Amino acid sequence: xxxxxxxxxxxxxxxxxxLRGWGGVAAMAAACVLTALIALLPLQxxxxxxxxxxGSADTPRAEQxxxxxxxxxxxxxxxxxxxGPTIKEIKTRKDKPNKLIVGVDQNSYRxxxxxxxxxxxxxxxxxxxxxxxxxxxxxxxxxxxxxxxxNQRVPAIQSGQxxxxxxxxxxxxxxxxxxxxxTAYFETGQQLLVPExxxxxxxxxxxxxxxxxxxxxxxxxxxxxxxxxxxxxSTTVPNQLDCLVRLQLGDVDAVVTDSALAAGQAAQxxxxxxxxxxxxxxxxxxxxxxxxxxxxxRVNRILEDYRKxxxxxxxxxWLADDLKDIDGPxxxxxxx
Amino acid sequence: xTHPPNGSTAAPDAPDAPTLPxxxxxxxxxxxxxxxxxxxxxxxxxxxxxxxxxxxATTEPGRLRIIGAVLAVLVVAFGALASWQxxxxxxxxxxxxxxxxxxxxxAASIYRSLADANTAAASGFLAGGQEPxxxxxxxxxxxxxxxxxxxxxxxxxxxxxTTTDQLTLLGKLLPEYAERxxxxxxxxxxxxxxxxxxxxxxxxxxxxxxxxxxxxxxxAEKKQLDADYADARAYPWAAIGLGVVAIGALAxxxxxxxxxxxxxxxxxxxxxxxxxxxxxxxxxxxxxxAWSNLNDSxxxxxxxxxVLNDARxxxxxxxxxxxxxxxxxxxxxxxxxxxxxxxxxxxxYQKQMARLGPNGPNDRSGHLGVARVxxxxxxxxxxxxxxxxxxxxxQKRHKAARDADTQGNYDVALARVIGDDKPTGxxxxxxxxxxxxxxxxxQSDFKDAAESGxxxxxxxxxxxxxxxxxxxAGAVLGIGRxxxxxx
Numbered sequence: 001x002x003x004x005x006x007x008x009x010x011x012x013x014x015x016x017x018x019l020r021g022w023g024g025v026a027a028m029a030a031a032c033v034l035t036a037l038i039a040l041l042p043l044q045x046x047x048x049x050x051x052x053x054x055g056s057a058d059t060p061r062a063e064q065x066x067x068x069x070x071x072x073x074x075x076x077x078x079x080x081x082x083x084g085p086t087i088k089e090i091k092t093r094k095d096k097p098n099k100l101i102v103g104v105d106q107n108s109y110r111x112x113x114x115x116x117x118x119x120x121x122x123x124x125x126x127x128x129x130x131x132x133x134x135x136x137x138x139x140x141x142x143x144x145x146x147x148x149x150x151n152q153r154v155p156a157i158q159s160g161q162x163x164x165x166x167x168x169x170x171x172x173x174x175x176x177x178x179x180x181x182x183t184a185y186f187e188t189g190q191q192l193l194v195p196e197x198x199x200x201x202x203x204x205x206x207x208x209x210x211x212x213x214x215x216x217x218x219x220x221x222x223x224x225x226x227x228x229x230x231x232x233x234s235t236t237v238p239n240q241l242d243c244l245v246r247l248q249l250g251d252v253d254a255v256v257t258d259s260a261l262a263a264g265q266a267a268q269x270x271x272x273x274x275x276x277x278x279x280x281x282x283x284x285x286x287x288x289x290x291x292x293x294x295x296x297x298r299v300n301r302i303l304e305d306y307r308k309x310x311x312x313x314x315x316x317x318w319l320a321d322d323l324k325d326i327d328g329p330x331x332x333x334x335x336x
Numbered sequence: 337x338t339h340p341p342n343g344s345t346a347a348p349d350a351p352d353a354p355t356l357p358x359x360x361x362x363x364x365x366x367x368x369x370x371x372x373x374x375x376x377x378x379x380x381x382x383x384x385x386x387x388x389x390x391x392x393a394t395t396e397p398g399r400l401r402i403i404g405a406v407l408a409v410l411v412v413a414f415g416a417l418a419s420w421q422x423x424x425x426x427x428x429x430x431x432x433x434x435x436x437x438x439x440x441x442x443a444a445s446i447y448r449s450l451a452d453a454n455t456a457a458a459s460g461f462l463a464g465g466q467e468p469x470x471x472x473x474x475x476x477x478x479x480x481x482x483x484x485x486x487x488x489x490x491x492x493x494x495x496x497x498t499t500t501d502q503l504t505l506l507g508k509l510l511p512e513y514a515e516r517x518x519x520x521x522x523x524x525x526x527x528x529x530x531x532x533x534x535x536x537x538x539x540x541x542x543x544x545x546x547x548x549x550x551x552x553x554x555x556a557e558k559k560q561l562d563a564d565y566a567d568a569r570a571y572p573w574a575a576i577g578l579g580v581v582a583i584g585a586l587a588x589x590x591x592x593x594x595x596x597x598x599x600x601x602x603x604x605x606x607x608x609x610x611x612x613x614x615x616x617x618x619x620x621x622x623x624x625x626a627w628s629n630l631n632d633s634x635x636x637x638x639x640x641x642x643v644l645n646d647a648r649x650x651x652x653x654x655x656x657x658x659x660x661x662x663x664x665x666x667x668x669x670x671x672x673x674x675x676x677x678x679x680x681x682x683x684x685y686q687k688q689m690a691r692l693g694p695n696g697p698n699d700r701s702g703h704l705g706v707a708r709v710x711x712x713x714x715x716x717x718x719x720x721x722x723x724x725x726x727x728x729x730x731q732k733r734h735k736a737a738r739d740a741d742t743q744g745n746y747d748v749a750l751a752r753v754i755g756d757d758k759p760t761g762x763x764x765x766x767x768x769x770x771x772x773x774x775x776x777x778x779q780s781d782f783k784d785a786a787e788s789g790x791x792x793x794x795x796x797x798x799x800x801x802x803x804x805x806x807x808x809a810g811a812v813l814g815i816g817r818x819x820x821x822x823x
Contacts, residue, residue, distance in 0.1 A: 067623070103744065106665050106746065107529050107532070107664075107665050107666075107667050108529075109528065109529050109530075113529060114665075114746070116464045116524060116527050117464070117526050117527045119747070144744075145744070146743065146744020146745070147665055147666070147741075147744050148666070148744060148747045149665065149666020149669065149679065150666065150667070151666075151669050151677050152666065152742075156744075161743065161744070162744070163736060216671055217671070236670070238667070238668040239533070239536075239664075239667040239668055240669075241530060241532075241533040241667070242533050242536070242537065244530060244533065245530070245533045245534055247535050250700065258414075265530075268523070268528045268529070268530045269530070334502075
């Protein structure tokens, strides 16, 4: 969400200016239609050229549409319980028929993690993936998990190696260029993880002079580069969990990562806890191919049910101990 | 033939003998006390003795005395120089055999133990919370071995700055590394992914600080070994040159003697010549023999040992990277450069494999390829071939495991790396065992050749000295006998 800000601000500013003049509702409707068009156009394989064409007819409108698209990337296709062509393909394909192939993490404690004592994957993401498999194919075990490293999430979807990725994946505009997302199933934000006796109270002046650890290339790091309150942010590590090692070894005073992952870290060390409120807002979504809008709609439908009951159960199982301030799942937002 | 030993008149029995420029070099002057019948005015000591010599050189007995003294000094100097140069070489050969090579072998074993411990730690980790006893023991043995060898190296090393620095650093990092591994184990037993993070951290410490330090230590010891080799192998040119001069002088003296007296042999001088020749021959033949043995021990021992050690460490590092690829499960990628975004541990595995070579049955590149070229006999070549074969098989299996992993079949990949049915671990073990065998073979090759080299120098220093004394005595007696004819 934060990274894509660079492409939009000018367009957004002029767009909003014009919007007021036109009267909001009609423009919003037009924008939403355009958004839906843009999302669907790649199906015809004309995604690249479609936008400039419509733009040449009416440039401000196109820019405005793009700005709208990036303003709320968590808006997804409306829910539908129908078995579309993608789902039919999953049920009848020659290789692994009637199995949902899901890309997951096996390193994120409480989210997607291979428990070494059982050899089984477990966590909040894993529960959700099983619920999706159960709804589409009838059994939560009709599923094949594929361990996908962070940087392979998008390629794995694009190559068709997996049907979907359920792996603490933040919905943002940049990723929307390559994959489609379901509605948000979890709200998170960058937050601080500190030892219990720490003087750090949150993302504020108490950070002055403290050493912070972030994962290289992470949202946390880019946020801190904008505003670090005088903290030393030179410590970066390959993986967010390495920050907990640095914290335990006393090399840093606090870890900055998103609250969901920070909760997974706090769960492994009872002497650290989350400090302050999250200072950004991000959503996790289920990522799927842009060529499978029927699957996206179906997952959105499944999520509607999942939010009612199962979400809370899974949340209590895995996250409630370490993530205290969450009341429930984020409400779904649709593109109309 | 009785002439009064009158120093003031020229010897009458030298009528037509060419008057040789018999003024010897000034050097031996102080050591020759020729009689001074006419003490001239006292001037400087130097001009006084030159004058005396000049005066002495005008009579035959005087000349003979000078010649005798010069010969004796030459022969003694030759013997002393030969003895001294050979004891230096012998001591250097001894150092090669008993100090610098063992020290460099110790450094190699520190290097290898550390790499091996790291590999064992990662293997044990992959096996889950319950580490297999064998793997745990291997780790512990490696750590013990490293600690022990570090202590030996610290007490035996010549103490160059590099060596001391690296030893200090390793001494500091070894317990730190062990602590991280223990933390990793503890978390792993609890089933927490933090264990994997600690293991990767320990691996970082090993790869980025400890192994480079161990390598520097190894290189420094290797440099000392090379220097000792150079000292032991240096030809004793000075001694040989002086030997040739001494024998030349003896020959000249005998020729002069023959010309003047028509006597073919002067027993003393012949003895002196014989002794000098024996020393010269012994010196050149003995050293040549030693030199060739030492060369052999270097080319077939030291160089092979060096490249085999490198091969073994590369094998170990490739294996620990292979394990860590599965421990990290894609959590660590290369941040930039041509391999950007690829799994960092797999990239390192590939690098080690490239270093290891060979890239085909007849390829002679990489550590294994070079080791194969250096292997001088069947017994040495066979284990290297075995290792190359095991590595080739390993790479094949690794590819299958890696393919399974990238497709998300973690279980399959894990089984192909540490399972029971033809895992890559088997190939690694085979390669490691073969390299161990090759190393043992080359070590004994080295020892044999270096010992023969040192043996070829045995007795030379003492023998040269004794013979030189004999030669000098012969020269003095020989000249003395001739001199007595003037009394």
